Amino acid sequence: MERFSATYLIETPLDIAAAAESLAGEQSSGTFVSVPGETAALKERFAARVESIREIEECSSPSLPGCSANANSYRRAEVVVSWSLENVGYNLPTIVSTVQGNLYEMRQFSGLKLVDLEFPPTFSSHFNGPNFGIEGSRRLTGIQDRPLLGTIIKPSVGMSPQETAELVRTLAEAGVDFIKDDELMADAPHSPFNERVAEVMRVINDHADRSGKKIMFAFNLSDEMDRMLDHYDTVISHGGTCAMVSLNSVGIAGVKKICDRGKLAIHGHRNGWGMLNRHPLLGIDFKAYQKLWRLVGVDQIHVNGLQNKFCESDDSVIRSIKACQEPMFGGWEILPVVSSGQWGGQAPETYRQTQSIDLLYLAGGGILAHPDGPSEGVKALQQAWEAAVAGLSLEEAIVESPALLRSTEKFSKHLCTGLDQTPTSQGALVQ
């Protein structure tokens, strides 16, 4: 029988091999000994298996409480554990319970992070994977030779459908490829979903008729199941191409049901992510996380951006972008959504480190708050990416692009390099 496996970073005061075995036991058939009639053959068939242990380092104090406080040293190791597919079948929620489940509560560990997942080839026939992904998102927007450039409707809340549509008209004329609702806006009393879709799509369809360019708008579906399905139909009936879901807030079963409809590109917002990842020895690494959402069928997923307004390091962002672009079962690439404090100034470094234009690059204030207006904001982004791909530095790029020069004058002081900036002035302005 095929097996799937999970890689963990663990920290334990116990013998590492014993701790790894306790992990495998908790998540499979650890009780066999106490139940009469169970055989070694059955145990061999269903027990989780510790495949490898790589010791990394020791530390003198525990990373998390809840473990014995008396130990003098805690050992860190990378551990790979595998399960027979026979334990769970092709059942994603139960696979998640199997690879995570009670593990984080085990007192054998003073740190535990799920860092990667591997699934056998048959998963590629039992799951669709992203219906659109990188290639489909390009096809729907008609953008092939550069990153998709987009923006977020701001303010997050408070605008009527008509005001939103007016802003979309401005952004359309400015030349954006993609626009998204904020994750705080879904079906609010001041902006009912169906009304907003009707108003916004009228503008987008008009613009497409005139210019031949259909802007992708990610309408925030996040809601209860039936309302999401109704809203999905609304987007289709108005000729929309994309919907957004808050992955963690909606959950795997709900998001998969949406992805399975297969008619819209699904923009996955990972808000709540910090809870799952901020501690280095607790939770789940993005590498594992995005694989789960590819199995669910999500087409686009947020990764933050370089010099973002949040706590994530540039190295971590680059790793996340690369993780999204790495094939799964020989394909299934998911489009990384670069956002948070982006305005074009980060394009050269983003390209230098990824050598890729397969990105959805979002600038909020970076477009709307450009000193010479949104059109110049979009032009600045486009030219920043042209320069980046040509191998120019930001300093070289601004010589050739007056629009980017003006962006740089305004936004470079907003690059998030420390806490000396007050968050309401910089965090709010340049999302």
Add this chain to the structure above:
Amino acid sequence: MERFSATYLIETPLDIAAAAESLAGEQSSGTFVSVPGETAALKERFAARVESIREIEECSSPSLPGCSANANSYRRAEVVVSWSLENVGYNLPTIVSTVQGNLYEMRQFSGLKLVDLEFPPTFSSHFNGPNFGIEGSRRLTGIQDRPLLGTIIKPSVGMSPQETAELVRTLAEAGVDFIKDDELMADAPHSPFNERVAEVMRVINDHADRSGKKIMFAFNLSDEMDRMLDHYDTVISHGGTCAMVSLNSVGIAGVKKICDRGKLAIHGHRNGWGMLNRHPLLGIDFKAYQKLWRLVGVDQIHVNGLQNKFCESDDSVIRSIKACQEPMFGGWEILPVVSSGQWGGQAPETYRQTQSIDLLYLAGGGILAHPDGPSEGVKALQQAWEAAVAGLSLEEAIVESPALLRSTEKFSKHLCTGLDQTPTSQGALVQ
């Protein structure tokens, strides 16, 4: 317009009031200043509001990385923030995105935990809450004057539907009120859901016909949406009364769709919980967590038990039990599921600290591995609870109950008091 509010424990190197404002800004309308045409009136209408700040203590090092490393001190405070319902409407996933969302990633905080939530009274008419809860779970099982006593099918994986049904027969004859699938078992190739339900319910229905007592079996539905709905129908068609879902793995939209069917008591398993809560300054407190699941409509929710095999302290378990029993909108109590290493020995202390019998008390090995068989295991549990309610200590209780004495001889050495016991021997045996 009505408002809902969230209470946070925050830790920050910044001025506390400024940090609290940045939190409120990130999660509502922080960008208003940069968008032309927005008025103070609109901001007043949609901005999140810092309602109160209570400073708690200072510490010298940050609890989480990602914040400025240069500060000399970090301040902790309890902060209450409120939002107008107009921002989101009665949309649970978007409410979750609003009260959690990007907050955990903010570099303004070196610690952030959502500790409580308050919703205005109209939520009680827009949401059903638990369809069964404590009272309904009692009605379905016919148990009124003591905790519901139950057990878990072990081993977690590997048994066929027929073997499972045989074990259910043994447990039924032993006198349990409740049995549940393990969270690792849902619709596995070796135990297809529909077959397992048919086999198990035949035993339960036979037993009910003969004894008048219908055992509640929580079949693990956790799966994709359509399969969960099909399996729900299977349980109903065989006369079942309960289904289980892995809350975190399935997610809010999927679980709510299941709860909204309203015909089965929904047993909420919180596996994955440690990821959300193990760090004292990251994630969500159980008090807030169980309120969200009550809004979703879950009837029973896991809380661990005293002296459990995991890292949770007894104080935390007691707080969780009390949180479940506290009315929400004057009712909506959710049945706390006490489990993990329970065998009756913890009954006196559990009762002393909660003064409540409104529990679903689960013992795995505590019943099946009783030295004189499962019937004596159930008797030991029942007598432990009778003694507990009578105010007896464990020492006094075992004088009156030979069955409990035998449990104590076998299981008291398995009480989880430290790491000196190897997890595979104790953790596996006494779940």
